[in-house]
Amino acid sequence: MSSTFEAEVIAVMEQNKAGEDIHKASLSDAEKAEIEREFAHYEDKASVGLEALRIVQKHRGWVSDESLRAVSAYLDIPVAQLESVATYFQLIFRQPVGREVILLCKSASCWIMGCAHLQKKIQEKLRIKPGEITADGLFTLLETPCLGDCDNAPVMMINGEMHRHLTEATVDEILDNKIKTHRAKGSCHAGPDTD
């Protein structure tokens, strides 16, 4: 047998599924660092998918096709699989959302306590339907099945902050305050913010 066997030419490819030609959209260093911190909690990289999407959404407001591909390339999981996760969870946004995401609870308790009126109020005030963004890019209204705060019904959550025992008047006040704050910051005519 020949002794001219060139071992270095036989490339040993141990389960590296990263394709050569996958378009590498980039994640920021901060995003990567946060995603890497999650690796410790899971058995494999693929399981970090959901957390990675949350992290990207935290930084970018929503998950665009490019962001989805970037996460897919970074975690080495098929983009369709990631899309499957992203579209399963209601709070992963695959469309741009406003700076303030209003989650209006529509559970049984909130319904008894009149959330339908609140919804009408919000829709009329902001001139949006559920799933839409206000023209100034400030608000998105979403319905949600239950926020788990039934004893304080009706409730809504705006960007993670709970608002309880709502009435049409308090809703009005909360929204006005939000608008005022954003006007002060000068960010309300910027349109949907996607960075």
Add this chain to the structure above:
Amino acid sequence: MPTITIDGKNYQAEEQENLLSVCLTAGINLPYFCWHPAMGSVGACRQCAVIEYKNTDDKHGRLVMSCMTQVREGGIYSVDATRARQFRGGIIENLMTNHPHDCPVCEEGGECHLQDMTEMSGHTMRRFRGRKRTHRNQYLGPFINHEMNRCIACYRCTRFYRDYAGGTDLQPLARNNQVYFGRHEDGLLENGFSGNLVEVCPTGVFTDKTFSKHFVRKWDLQSAPSVCEHCAVGCNTAPGARAPGNGKDPILRRVVNLYNRDINGYFLCDRGRFGYDYVNSEKRIKNVLVACEKNIISSTAAPGERIHGEIHPEPAVKHLARHLAEVQQGRRRLIGIGSPRSSLENNFALRELVGKNNFFSGLSARDLQLLQLVDRTQRDARIHCPTTPEIESADAILILGEDIDNTAPRVALAVRQAARNRQKRQAQQLQIPLWQDASVRQLRVEASPIFFIGLEKPRLADITSATLLGTPEQTALFADSIAQLILGDDTGARKLAPDCRAQVEQVANTLRQAENPLIISGCGSRSSDIIHCAGKIAATLADTSSSPCSLYLACPEVNSLGLTQFFPAGEGDLEQLAHTLEIHSGTPCTLIVLENDLYRRADRHTVERIFNSADAVILIDTLLNNTARHADLIFPAAATAESQGTYINSQGTAQRFYAVCEGASYIQESWRWLVDAANFCKQKSPQLATIAAWRHSMDLSEALAANFHQFEVLEKIGPDENYRLNGLKIARQSHRYSGRTALGAKAQVAELPPHPDPDAPMTFSMEGIQSPAMTPLSAHIWSPGWNSNQSIIKFQQEINGHRLGVRGSVPIRRQPQPLPEWQLAASVPAKTSKTLTAVPLYRLFGSGELSVGAAAIASVTDIPFAQISREDAQRLDVTAGDIGQLQLGGESHTVEIRISDAQPPGTVGVPSGLPGLETLAALLPAPAQLERRSDREPGETP
């Protein structure tokens, strides 16, 4: 074996079986959606609910999902209980709230499992009056239609596509009422088994787009058992054909799977399913063509190429008969060139006509030697050719230099299942029955060992334990050291670099310890060393375990192994033919080429020597090709679906296929043209008289059986044309076949008798045996209440068992012969800086000669390209996407340059058989040169 009671009747059930399988095996009609015989149960659809009673005192019982219920000794169940029936009806009613009312315009209608189950559950009225949810559909490529509104969310599609076939681009998206099965974005489904979605989907979400172009209902299709001609695996198919009714030619309209437990089971690859359309292609030869004498102004034919016109067959056959007469008078030589893509019968007829010394294989010496080596290897008693279920149960697999994903796709799908064997064993230890699909797949167990060594990273790489990439020489060296190491000799391994040595040791140890090791290789690398090594490893493993070792050797074409049987070692190749013709140049010579494009088989020089030495070239073929340009006379040959015959697959199994429809115009089986010519000969030698007397395809099968001991089995495969069941032939048309009078009305208002079939025990008619239960010769899989392909379970001995009735696939009987002693020659690959070695790459769409004639496949076939390593790209100063000029064996081709990290340096990958590069396939591997050019577009002929 537990005894159970269903609705008061006792049944014997298999241990550990689920109740749904038991019911279906017992012939009880119990509706289901998500369960699939090959994929087991997940309990997703809730359709198969039955009542289970605790004991005889329990009068109430509880609802259970039969697919998720393991039978227990003494179990008492009811399928018929009102509560169970109501529940199942409720499930259907719920599914129907969103299902559109579009059955009359849905292509699934008439063979829809959802329709069948709806009928079965008695849900005949719609009460729901609300809005239905609607989806946007996706473009999924030229093969599959997508109509998501019809979805009932049974998850079968993704369970097949993702879990069973390893696809990654079809996923369940969203949730609740919005669940959507689709891709991330519009685009071709990437997996090569996507066509099975058409059959796996219980309703009309995924339908066959090529069929849409000439759609008719299932019951209007004429069908017969056939064998896929697009590779050598030999999958069984049920093609469907029907005349258009406008006086035009009959159309072969689609191909669906025909269950054969040992080969294809329930699944086909996309080349096999969608390749049929070549039969309807514009390149189809339908009439006799003759070369015109005079030159035509502004013709594009190159020097030596002929221009043809149609003639009536009679003068053409008489012309051939005159040549035969001259041969008998000794004034002319007759040479026959056979083909690996034609049946045994056609090849045999030509061999008998020209005499065995004048019959050549139509293959280059290299190809024929490779096939003879495969044949020789399989003759060793220590070698076992595995069936698909055996491949699926192998506990260690070594794939040597064969890109089975593209050369034997159905085998690759079986290998993918074998990767789960450790997981399955773990499940058995945990007492989880294997049909509990989701539970078994959740077990986190290391994949079963599958090693791949070859040229290009395979699709299977996601399930292999190691993927090693190297040139064919390196693959052979690696394999040889494995064989040595199994015997305990590490001289070969010691010469390897440490990481390679570790790999060799791991592979050798794994194979040695395996209970069912399997070696897979074949002609793909075009290296006899690799086949020798594969045989050596298998033989060594057999010696150490003293039982035969499984070795699957993939052949390139549907009847490669059958053609090989006609030639003793070292005889019958094209180079020899070129040589012989030149020696005997004195006598005029007629060349009959049977279904073969010689330019794909040997280098241009050899082919031109052959054509130049013959003064008449007669081609019998299906599609116009390069050889046709040089033929004086072209006879239209029947395609597989239009003819009867026998193919020998890579396992050495003989399979009979039957005509689905009559060919258009003057198309007939190749052997009939030869018999016709023999009949026109007034003076007949005894040999010619025998040929002239052939009337039926079975006459040839019987003659083959009498002349070749390995073909003795041919007499036993399927009955002859005189076979009758209850006095009737088997009907190719269903009992609901419509418009038989109207179909031919354009030509003749009177209803003519059906076209006679002299070959098969079948009729081109509705009259005859309809039941697939009575004979496997019926390809129309249908049972009362079961209009979809799911009805196959009615015709199996047990779920996933053999089809009821006599089997049409029988292994040929070859004389056992031990493998010859063989040593791997020490080879030092000469490396010069400029020369690259061109090596073959295979593509599911593109490498098949006939399938690229199908419009849908042609639309996704790659442009000519050449693939090199990054290192060579730097040296040659080229970048990916550059237009290059590939010089190979005296030919020059314009190609797109591609760069791959996996391509071994020093090699250039050339797609085998790809349109535009088809003349290169026979030359590989060969030295080649590649350089950049920028003035031409790829695909443009130089």
